[in-house]
Amino acid sequence: MAEEAGHEFKVIGTRPVRHDGVDKVTGRAKYGADYAFPDMLHGKILRSPHAHALIKSIKVDKALALAGVKAVITGEELPELPDKAEPIGEVPTNLRHTALNVLARGKVLYNGHPVAAVAATSPHIAEEALNLIEVEYEVLPPVLNVHQAMAPNAPILHPERRTRESPDKPTNIASHVQFKGGDLEAGFKQADFVIERQFETKMVHQGYIEPHNALAIYNPDGHATVYTSTQSPFEARQLIALIAAMPEGDLKVVPAEIGGGFGGKLMIYMEPLALLLSKKTGHPVKFVMSRSEVLRATGPTSGSTIKVKIGAGKDGKLTAAEVWMAYEAGAFPGSPVGAGAMTAISCYEVPNFLIDGYDVVVNKPRTAAYRAPGATNVAFAVETVLDELAERCGLDPIDFRIRNGVKQGSARAFGPPYKKIGFIETCQALKNSDHYKSKLEGRNRGRGVAFGVWFHAGGQSSAVVNVHNDGTASVVTGSVDIGGSRASMAMIAAEVLGLDPASVRPMVADTDSIGYTAMTGGSRTTHSTGAAVYEAAHDAVRQLKERAARLWQIKPEDVDFTGGKLVSKNNGVPPMTIKELAAKFGRTGGPVSGRAGVSARGGVGTFAGCCVDVEVDPETGKVQILRATVAQDAGKAIHPSYVEGQMQGGTAQGIGWALNEEYVYDEKGNLRNAGFLDYRMPTCLDLPLIETVIVEVPGPDNPLGIRGVGEVSIVPPPAAVANAVYRAVGVRINELPMSPPQIVKALRKN
């Protein structure tokens, strides 16, 4: 492990032109909605107009009678799956809930919950048919946030469910996670300063440009193919097969080019419906969501209520922390509160702590993963309180963090102590940044900083590296490219093979054409699939040595491979390039391909820090971001431009959370801003060019020192902006988003 981490790299760390760039900018890349097949039907979904209701009856006769309608499906036709967490890929998933979210049975749990699906010869006919489906509902009162959901006598979403904590009585609290250590009471007693605050955040959406889509072709021999934009083709295959009640091996998932995911394309929605409707009709069936459907009925991340109490001594050392979190799961259990609890105080050494997390179902869409899911909410709370504590201690906010920051060997709230990590280095990098060293002047202006921690997952990945007869190579993986992994994979193979990265062609294969590869997500891809590519390229190198040995009539162990050349250790033959050897593959044993499957170790240990300068308009409440810098530990940046892109993207999204994004529900549970005009994502007018500082503290669990870089940069910005707003106008905002009305309200209260 980490064997090459100290090496000089030739390819890794450079910035070659991305392999898929032209296809993407010219519109040739094939996204999910671009697939079409002859005789294809179009699917549409009837969605619940109620946030909470019993389905008394569904009549589909009139819809079926409409010319052009070929089939209708309702929840009764989906299998009853067990209400327990089954491993899907490497992630425990509740199949019953996933199936019920695909199509409701007996009850609807949020406005937008699918109730029936139609396949027709045109999307317009399918849509018309939706109006002909008669559903009788018995409307129930909804619960729309954790306060309502956790109140005594709250309406219950899942009356049939019992939990370990509440074995006798139904509850909307789906689960409770707790970490504790030390002596909390003693810790707070030691403190010179104790700050206690409560925070509220709203449900927010990933806001990927490309809506969800699914095209299924079911063949009469029982085999099927699903084309879909997904971050996790192998997990999708398993889930779709289970919900469509077919053998997994008979299903092939072809991952389309993906127009953004950020975690939201790890879950399935219409895929099993497309498949079952294709089975029913004998035609290919395609679904493409509208933007409104995406916002109403895919997976945003949790709104939350968080209480934080942290104590520190005058010396600036933390003594105790108590964090209470309740996260909205949406309609089915599964908020990221667990990850929130795991990250809550994990940047810091806190001797005494108690962390409680509650996963709470509410009548809103089932949440899905969203970039460092769970961490941003709690970091907003913790990093705001720490900012206040730093001020009380009279310390620079970064110095305060460095004083308490975790390092190799530091204990964590859970699990073993940290391996080699780069938190302190990240703090120092931000402190030494141009930005932080610059002066900020002017009225209503302020600077804030905040930090965050996230995991990078490991898990299973496969790779094949083909060395072609012209001396070029190709890399085949099962990792959908959402953040530049094509380029990274080609570069890793090029590094090992001593090739120019432009002559290594990266391919993303379907689920039949490559070995199992877990999701593109959890910051795992460059780390885990990268490790598979690294091993596969070395498998190819082993064979190249054997071939050279055969040509030179020496032993394979007497051949070295250095600088992209095969070198004989023990006689005077001149070194041979891969290109020269490749031309002789035919007479030395045939083509050379390397392969590897890995089960990589993941870990906690990616850190980011953010510094923002803001100017607040006290009249309108508008917060303008003047300057933003993000520092992040990449372990080893394979393609720095892509790493910077991830850092900038995460920061931009974090600023969206900070300032404008929120799901707005009315009291009946109707989403009132289900479109990009009203769901206000940051645009280029809202953001400066985000400055980036890549820190490189090699990760201990990857042969190249890689740490996943895709997520953590979203974590600090909301707190950094809140801290900056405080310095600009003197009020601490405890609610997200810090939208103009919110700011004005807070200023008036002040």
Added chain:
Amino acid sequence: MAEEAGHEFKVIGTRPVRHDGVDKVTGRAKYGADYAFPDMLHGKILRSPHAHALIKSIKVDKALALAGVKAVITGEELPELPDKAEPIGEVPTNLRHTALNVLARGKVLYNGHPVAAVAATSPHIAEEALNLIEVEYEVLPPVLNVHQAMAPNAPILHPERRTRESPDKPTNIASHVQFKGGDLEAGFKQADFVIERQFETKMVHQGYIEPHNALAIYNPDGHATVYTSTQSPFEARQLIALIAAMPEGDLKVVPAEIGGGFGGKLMIYMEPLALLLSKKTGHPVKFVMSRSEVLRATGPTSGSTIKVKIGAGKDGKLTAAEVWMAYEAGAFPGSPVGAGAMTAISCYEVPNFLIDGYDVVVNKPRTAAYRAPGATNVAFAVETVLDELAERCGLDPIDFRIRNGVKQGSARAFGPPYKKIGFIETCQALKNSDHYKSKLEGRNRGRGVAFGVWFHAGGQSSAVVNVHNDGTASVVTGSVDIGGSRASMAMIAAEVLGLDPASVRPMVADTDSIGYTAMTGGSRTTHSTGAAVYEAAHDAVRQLKERAARLWQIKPEDVDFTGGKLVSKNNGVPPMTIKELAAKFGRTGGPVSGRAGVSARGGVGTFAGCCVDVEVDPETGKVQILRATVAQDAGKAIHPSYVEGQMQGGTAQGIGWALNEEYVYDEKGNLRNAGFLDYRMPTCLDLPLIETVIVEVPGPDNPLGIRGVGEVSIVPPPAAVANAVYRAVGVRINELPMSPPQIVKALRKN
């Protein structure tokens, strides 16, 4: 080698449902013409109306001025490539000729020779534009057969070329091959009977249903993709790149599903034009040939003139053979006369022989490979003469062949003696067939037999076998499936892995997604790619053993893999299925994929015999095939139904040659029957159900004993039909096809 040839097989030799069957019969398989891209242009080709002419000038201005026309290309824009045989894949190919056949420069050499190509917004506009291109020709007299071409003072197709045999003077004889052995004169002196005859055969086409097609997308970054129906995606990539003057590694060829090839889809035609026009226009460009273009301007196989003189003793032993062959190459050198010479007498032990073969250019389309290219022509001649000799010797025609037939150790006209072969077994199988043992009665009826030999090529193939987490597997190869190789590859992997073949999914990958794999052709695929799959599956098994060893905490060498189960040799743990182990891949090291590249050894040694019963209508000359049986040595039949399909298909094509198929040219060199109404292929009304007898004498160069089976069955039928006609009506026909006018003429002459 042949290590498993004696084993009991569980999967190999069974007849599972073909994996690609449903896609093909439901029309879902995607053939070349099915591909389309946004903003795609359509290409059309202007073709020479003359068989032989100088191009004095080409004016394209008017065509370019037509609305919708985006680009025109002429031969001047193609690179000048060397006039010598360069290795393309593993086959020496004359690049200059290939380029000139793609687009003429300075001279046209056959009616249909491409002169210019247009890309326009619709195929109709492109076609209209062709009429606006002004070409000034100076018409030259054509030569249309080997007699004209070899005559003194014949018009010369390639006046600039010189050959080894004619270094000073241009000639239409492109090359001469000769094999000789023993003492020919003495051999004929020993003979009691000597028969000498001359034969004529006509140019014939493979008649695949799907016309040639090519769709190219050239990206501004220099990378390109070509979608095309091809038997040889890797060779096509190399050829296209050379002719389009781009680096091979920047081109990806995606092989479409293929609607028949029979050798005719090994060559490229419009692919470089599509690519260059895409480069010129920035749009995808697609070409699809019409049937008339396919017949006029792709690669049929040679017409030929063959003289055969063979002597035998009264004992029926052959004493001497002299074979003189001249094959039409078409417009550029490269007839299969060499293979004709190599196969001419290779079924028999002939102590004294002289074989001469001449490759002769004529003003007809450049010939391409067609199922056992070169062998059918000469077998028609030799097997007819042998039939006559058998009669003179008073021997049953099969016994006569058995008496002289080759076996392991027999000398050949070229190369080392035979390894293990199955010619005698094939003769005996045909002799013991129901058909041959049955009586044929009735007027004008007769039975004929004939035999043939062919090679099976080896060469480079790659394979990847993925074992999936549900315990199923997939096989990825680069071998386009024209004869059932998907099923065979899945079965070989299933055999090694102990799986049901239905749970092994075979995939055909593009040139970036798999290692180099030579053409599907030359009867090499099941043999060579099959060997790669076999090795790749074993590579997976090795890893499965390591995984089981890790789980059981024993050494990998203490794990056996038998009957699809992992078995511990040294302790009492119960055996584990792949499915059970696959569920634990994640915690034993990740996914399991096997890979292999092979460079397989090819060889001479596939034999077939054909028996046909015919009835001749002496008034109309129509020959009706009453019954036909083919026996063939498959080495080991992987999927017997597919082997039988190849045997039936080859026999059907051979009967087409025998009775009806021919290119009809007028004296100016215009093809007069460029359509399936006039180019008369056999239909189901012309053919009985062809009976098959699979012989299995394991091949020595394949781990499973496989011999290629795709070609040799085409070789015997023309001679078998001629011999049957002789027995039916007493005349020996020495010309193909034995069409009704030919039969009537021969009967009248009699």
